[in-house]
Amino acid sequence: MEESHIHKRLAVISGVNVIAGNIDLLSEILLRLPARSLIRFSLTCKLWFYIITGTQFRLSHCRTLALSNALPYSGVYFYNSLTNLQKIDSVPLTGNVTNLPPVPLLDQMAAKTGYPVKVTQSCNGLLMCVISSRTEVSDLKLGFVCNPAKNEYHPLPSPYDKNYEVVYGYNLIFDPSEPPYYKVFCIKRLGTTFRGFSFGSTDLEVSVYVPGTESWRSCCRFYVDYTTRFDCGVFWNGAIHWIGEYSSVHFDAKSEEVVIKNMPPRPQGDFTEKIRYFGEWGGHLHLIQVQTRYAKRFNVLELDKDTWKWSAKYHVHLARLISAFPEMIKQTPYGIHYAFSILSVIRGENEEDSVLLLTIPGKVVAYNLVRKTTKVVRELPGEVANTLHFNHVSAYKYTESLFPVREWSNTKKWCSYQRLARTSPSGKGYLFGTSSEDLFEK
Known part of the structure; x- marks a missing residue:
């Protein structure tokens, strides 16, 4: 035996x-x-x-x-987008993941360039990041694609063709199943800007960058109202989607066509900025509009892929949550406010597992949209928790990927632009024909 x-x-x-x-x-x-x-x-x-x-x-x-x-989601990265806080925090969402990869590259690049660095989008494990520099003459935005799992980045060439063009945002689509794997879209306004004044066309242009090439390719132009936000696009159903208070824009990644539609009816109320959340999860596109900034009752809308119509998917009333966490109640000279920010609408495999991920003072909580129950996901350190009160929070879902973004920097020396230092009357320099890699290596 x-x-x-x-x-x-x-x-x-x-x-x-x-x-x-x-x-x-x-x-x-x-x-x-x-x-x-x-x-x-x-x-x-x-x-x-x-x-x-x-x-x-x-x-x-x-x-x-x-x-x-x-490709399950490992968690959510988040930070307060209305302050200069550079530290990005995270919330793991699965039992076998205790924490998401840190992103030291953001701090390193901000320290070396002296410019703010922000995550503006995530897609299948890659983060779209933007370096913003401001002078007395103009604002410049340069982008790079980052893989947090490997702490690697790929800087993008400058999209500026003319002096002082306004870049509103960069958006990323990453399809790991087929080359060219990912593309980046840049939204900019044609014409020039000098000391805050705009000259020339009011049209917007979409430019496309594919890894391994050396420049951007212009593909289409369009016009939309000024409230549309192009610095926080969402990839869903084969297109990048942007929204404003009155119009929504989607750009089809294959046909490279722009479609403009009206937003769903706005909730009544004097509060101007109705949009509280816009994001995708598990193939579902969600939108939350509110009557007031600190409304505790609202609907979660979902966009239908076939009819392109928004409908109420969940009705939310946070009375139980506020009762369980009275620290959310803030007495101000303008009345009672409720301290919470919406990180994400998370759709579960079963409908009963769908939750609203929220930050409240000192905590991240998951509010079950069906059962109306609450679970504390993690405690927040004081520094981070204090910055979340009453502010809009940027949050980006994340899944780990081994995609070699750095290799695309080495296939070609695409950064063939020469650095042109032009000096403003005040003596402060600003750069055109440069890239985020140039800034990083300053």
């Missing part, structure tokens, strides 16, 4: 050795593991490190998980 047991153990060991020594077989097994596990396993031995860090393996891993629909 003992001899039989020994033979079985030897057979297992022999099988393990065969797999461990066969690169093709080992690669096929590793391709099916989560990115987070592979990052740890790359430290196992030189062979595993060689396989897992290879560009072709990383691309194949992204494609394999995408085709098998195995």
Whole structure:
């Protein structure tokens, strides 16, 4: 009996050795593991490190998980977009993830350039980040794509063709299943701007950047009302979507056409800025409009893919939440306000598991949209918690990816623009024909 047991153990060991020594077989097994596990396993031995860090393996891993629909969201990154707070925080959403990867690159780039750096969008594991520089003459925005899991970035070439063009935002789509894998879209206004005054056309232009190329390609022009926000686009149903108080714009990534539609009816009330949340989760596009800034009762709207009409999916009343956490109640000279910010609408696999992810003083909580129950997800440090009171919060869902964004910087020296230092009358310089990589290496 003992001899039989020994033979079985030897057979297992022999099988393990065969797999461990066969690169093709080992690669096929590793391709099916989560990115987070592979990052740890790359430290196992030189062979595993060689396989897992290879560009072709990383691309194949992204494609394999995408085709098998195995790209679950690990959590949400968030920070207060109305202050100069650069530190980005996070909330894990699965039991096997205790924390999301830190993003030290944001702090490093801000420290080296002296300019604010913000995350403006996320898509399948990649973050769209923007460096903003302001002078007495003009505002400049340069972008880079970041992979937090690997702390890698790919700087984008400058989209500025003329002096003082206004760039409103960058938007990213990342499809791991097929090349060119990701594209970046830049929205800018044609004409020139000098000391806050605009000259020339009021038309907007969409420019497209594909990794491995050296410049942006202009693809279409359009006009829309001034309330539309182009610095916080959402990728859904094959298009980038932007919204304003009165109009919505979507740009189809394949046809490269712009469609402008009216927003759903605005809730009654004197409060001007009705939009409290706009985002996508699990193939569903959601919108929250409110009557007042601190409304505790509102609807979660969902856009239908076929009819392109908004309808109320959930009716929310936060009375129970406020009763459970009375610290949300703030007495001000203007009356009672409720301190909370909406991070995300999260759709569960079952309808009963769908929640509204909120920040309240000192906590992140999940409010179940069906059962009307509340769960504390994590405690917030004082510094972060205090900045969330009454402010709009930017939040970005995240899933781990091994996609090699840095490799696209090395395939070509696309940053062929020469740095042109032009000096304003005040003596302060500003840069055109440059990229975020130039700024980072200053």
